[in-house]
Amino acid sequence: MRWNALISDFKKSVVVARYTFAELYRSKIMINIVLLGLFLLVACFVAAEFTYGVPQKVAIDFGLGGLSIAAVGIALLMGSTLLAKDVESRTIYMVLSRPISRHGFLFGKVLGMAGILLINVLSLGLLSFFVYWVLGGKIHFLFFWALLFSFMESLLVLLIVILWSTFSNQVISIIATFSLFTVGHAVNDALANSFVTRNPSLFKFAHFYSLFFPNFSKINIKDFVLYKQMLPASYLIGALSYSLMYSLFLFTLTAYIFNRKNLD
């Protein structure tokens, strides 16, 4: 009986995801993705022209960096208004007055937005790979891991900004999430910094942060893609598991708050 209810709720989440995706797909956000793609294409070629010896590496560096910025930017902007916009326009009342749980609705919204992020990462990523290939580079399996991790990075950002938006306004949600994103990328470098290693309390703090707060540097493999072109499978699977578990934790926490929130 309980399983039937869960399956029914999941099916409704898929309905929410489908229409959330359709709504966003037709919004101006897709025009932005196309424009970004064109910009990235031109930037890759221009940057490659200004280098000596390794134009393809510069092109892929630009491509992966650009797609990461675009995906994170879209996740920040979409996620910060995901719930607030629906409450403000009262569309959330139309949906939640149907037989769907609040966490089912939230899951559907996240799933729909994740679809948009996936399209963004795939389209910009494949475009970058194409430029890299045209400039004489060889496509390596790590490239696809880099794309997967870029998607997971944007998904984490999306979930963090949604979590913030359940108890804060849009501006604070964006600033807080961006701060966590920046620190999360710097935390591994900070742990290796001699000033931090010489200061035990600072080192403990950075270590604590890297354990409990989102550590984006774990899923940033761009340097390996560019220079070493190899990483042990255990690291890749570990980093993927970390990002999936952290996403699940963030979703659970957001659903817990959202289930108890007064939708004024």
Added chain:
Amino acid sequence: MIEFCHISKSFRTDFWARPINALTDVSFQLSSKEVTGFLGANGSGKTTTLKILMHFISASAGEVVYAPELGKTFLEIVSNIGYMPERPYFYSNLTGREFLFYMGSLNEVKMPLLRERVSRWGERLQIAHALDRKINNYSKGMLQRLGLVSILLHGPQLLILDEPLSGVDPIGRKEMKAALDEIHKEGKTIFFSSHIVPDIEEICTSVVVLEEGKVRYSGPVDALLGRNSNKKEGPSLEDMVYKLGKLP
């Protein structure tokens, strides 16, 4: 069908401010198969009451009791309710038809039946011609009609409408009132809030009058007006509501 038992709700406008009582000891019943109007001035607490009924916000005290015929769990209960919020706005990049399919799918209405009901209610509420247009091109009245169609798709036992006639042109108002009458004749229960007294007087058999978060009257419209149901003489509902509002 639904009983409000001593519902109170207080809000804080900010962290340091003293709480404001939006609702104080609100108790009344909604009878099955009746059209009950929920009357009150702007800010009297009508929308807050409806939000508590739909579990969008929690009450500070009291409870809402739902009849067993509506269902055991809240998800079962809402599958028998059609709720339309005040001034609804929908996903603007979807077409009207897509939005209706979205809502119908959430209520697990099978596709052939859903198509038939979209067509039937779309024609009845004169929105069928615009269903393939994007919602961002709809007027306020069209949005209200679309909202009303969306809550009829799953054949609910109870309709809860928050200011359904606000912003609708005179022809639209007449059509929507006729549609509500038709729905009522099908045996549905309707509970709708309004601050426009003649609308309530025209459609409703019962009325709940709310002023400053307190129930001033709850019962048949005719009893409030002190007249027989077949005799339309005596004071108007507007006069009586005004008098109730003046009570301490």
